Amino acid sequence: MSKIEMKTPLVEMDGDEMTRILWQMIKDELLLPFIDLKTEYYDLGLKHRNETDDQVTRDSANATAKYGVAVKCATITPNAARMTEYDLKEMWKSPNGTIRAMLNGTVFRAPIIVKGIEPYVRNWKKPITIARHAYGDIYLNSEMLIESAGRAELVFTAPDGTRKTQLIHEFDEKGGVIQGVHNCTSSIEAFARCCFNYALDCKQDLWFGAKDTISKKYDHHFKDVFNEIFENEYKEKFNEAGIEFFYTLIDDIVARIMRSEGGMIWACKNYDGDVMSDMVSSAFGSLAMMTSVLVSPTGVYEYEAAHGTVQRHYYKYLKGEETSTNSVATIFAWTGALRKRGELDDIKELVDFANKLEKATIDTIEAGKMTKDLALITTLKNVTALNSLDFIKAIRETLQSYM
Numbered sequence: 001m002s003k004i005e006m007k008t009p010l011v012e013m014d015g016d017e018m019t020r021i022l023w024q025m026i027k028d029e030l031l032l033p034f035i036d037l038k039t040e041y042y043d044l045g046l047k048h049r050n051e052t053d054d055q056v057t058r059d060s061a062n063a064t065a066k067y068g069v070a071v072k073c074a075t076i077t078p079n080a081a082r083m084t085e086y087d088l089k090e091m092w093k094s095p096n097g098t099i100r101a102m103l104n105g106t107v108f109r110a111p112i113i114v115k116g117i118e119p120y121v122r123n124w125k126k127p128i129t130i131a132r133h134a135y136g137d138i139y140l141n142s143e144m145l146i147e148s149a150g151r152a153e154l155v156f157t158a159p160d161g162t163r164k165t166q167l168i169h170e171f172d173e174k175g176g177v178i179q180g181v182h183n184c185t186s187s188i189e190a191f192a193r194c195c196f197n198y199a200l201d202c203k204q205d206l207w208f209g210a211k212d213t214i215s216k217k218y219d220h221h222f223k224d225v226f227n228e229i230f231e232n233e234y235k236e237k238f239n240e241a242g243i244e245f246f247y248t249l250i251d252d253i254v255a256r257i258m259r260s261e262g263g264m265i266w267a268c269k270n271y272d273g274d275v276m277s278d279m280v281s282s283a284f285g286s287l288a289m290m291t292s293v294l295v296s297p298t299g300v301y302e303y304e305a306a307h308g309t310v311q312r313h314y315y316k317y318l319k320g321e322e323t324s325t326n327s328v329a330t331i332f333a334w335t336g337a338l339r340k341r342g343e344l345d346d347i348k349e350l351v352d353f354a355n356k357l358e359k360a361t362i363d364t365i366e367a368g369k370m371t372k373d374l375a376l377i378t379t380l381k382n383v384t385a386l387n388s389l390d391f392i393k394a395i396r397e398t399l400q401s402y403m
C-alpha cells in the first residue's frame with residue numbers, strides 16, 4: 001500500500017514524561033505506516049527547553065503562525081520540585097501559556113463521546129465545548145506579598161505623563177496580598193470573534209458568563225465587547241444558522257449547564273476555562289478523553305490533549321512496570337491536525353485517514369478494548385483492559401481492517 005503524501009509540514013511539538021512515550025508509539029504504530037509524515041519537529045521536552053533557554057518554545061509558536069497547523073504533546077510546567085529534578089536554570093513559564101499568548105488564540109475543549117462511558121451528569125447527552133480565553137487575567141499577573149502597614153494603589157500613566165490613581169487598600173501592620181491583572185480590548189475582541197466563528201462552524205449555541213455585577217469595569221468590559229461584536233457582526237449570521245448567543249452571570253451559567261443536555265459552546269474567561277474544563281472533562285468520564293485546540297483569530301490551529309504528562313504513570317514506566325495510559329486524546333490531537341492540514345492543502349486522503357483513525361479508536365473502545373481508566377468506569381460488559389502499547393496496537397488492527 002502506498003503512503004499518503006503531504007504538502008505542507010505539520011508543526012510537531014514533542015513533550016514530556018508518559019505522553020512523550022505515547023507520542024512515539026502513536027507515530028510508529030498509527031501514523032508512519034500509513035502517511036509519508038512531513039513535520040517540522042520542535043522538542044519541547046523540559047530538558048531541551050532548559051538547554052535553549054526556552055527559545056524552542058517561541059520558535060515552535062512562530063512556526064505555527066507560519067504554517068498554520070501544529071500538534072503538541074503535553075509538557076511539564078516547572079514548579080519547585082521540577083527545578084531540582086531537571087536541574088533547571090530558571091523556572092520556565094508554561095509552554096502552553098507562551099504559545100497561547102504569542103498566537104493570541106482561544107482554546108476549545110470538547111469531550112470525545114463513546115458508548116459505554118456515560119457522563120456523571122445524567123442529563124448531559126451531547127458534548128459541552130469549553131472555549132477558554134487564553135490571554136491575561138491572573139495568568140499574566142503581577143502580585144505582591146505585603147508584610148507591613150501601607151497603602152496600595154492602582155496607578156495608570158498615559159503616554160503624555162498624566163496619571164490616574166485609585167486606592168486598592170490601606171493595610172494594617174499584618175499586611176496581606178495584592179495582585180494586578182489586566183486584559184486587552186484587542187484580545188477580548190479576538191476571543192469574541194474566535195467564539196462566534198467557531199459557533200457558526202459547529203452550528204452550536206454560544207453561552208458566555210462573567211461576574212459583571214461585582215466587577216463593574218473589568219468583567220463588564222468583557223460583556224460589552226461580546227455584545228457589541230455580536231450585534232454588529234454576527235447577529236444575522238446566527239439567525240440564519242438558527243443558533244443563539246446567550247449572556248448571563250457566570251453563576252447562572254454554571255447552574256444552567258448542570259441542568260442542560262449539553263451541545264453548546266461555553267465561552268469562559270481564562271480562569272473559569274481552566275477550572276471548568278477540568279470539571280466538565282472529568283464529568284464526561286475521563287480527562288484522557290478530552291480534546292483541545294487553540295484557534296487564533298487569523299485561523300491558525302494548534303491541537304493537543306487536554307491532560308498533562310501523566311507523571312505517575314511515567315515513574316512506573318521508568319521502573320519497568322506495566323502502564324495502561326490512555327492515548328485517545330493524544331491520537332485525536334494528531335487526527336485533528338492532520339484533518340485540518342488535509343483541508344487546507346486539499347488532500348482528501350489525509351482527511352479520510354484522520355476520520356478513519358478516529359472511528360477506529362472509538363470502535364476499538366466500543367468493542368470492549370480499552371485502557372484501565374476507562375475499564376474502571378465503563379458500563380460495557382466483557383471488557384479487556386489493555387496496557388499502553390497493546391491498546392494502540394488494538395486500534396491499529398481495527399484501522400487496518402478499514403483500509
Ligand code: NAP
Pocket residue numbers: 073074075076077078096287288304305306307308309310311312313324325326327373
Ligand atoms: P495529568 O498529567 O493530567 O494527570 C493527572 C492524573 O489524571 C493522572 O495521574 C491519571 O490518574 C489521570 N490521567 C490523566 N491523563 C491520563 C491518561 N491519558 N491516561 C490515564 N490516566 C490519565 O496532571 P498532573 O499529574 O497534575 O500533571 C503532570 C504534569 O503535566 C505536570 O508537570 C503539569 O505541569 C503538566 N501538565 C501539562 C499540561 C499540558 O501540557 N497541556 C496540562 C496539564 C498538566 P491516575 O494517576 O489516578 O491513574
Ligand code: MG
Pocket residue numbers: 274275278
Ligand atoms: Mg486546568
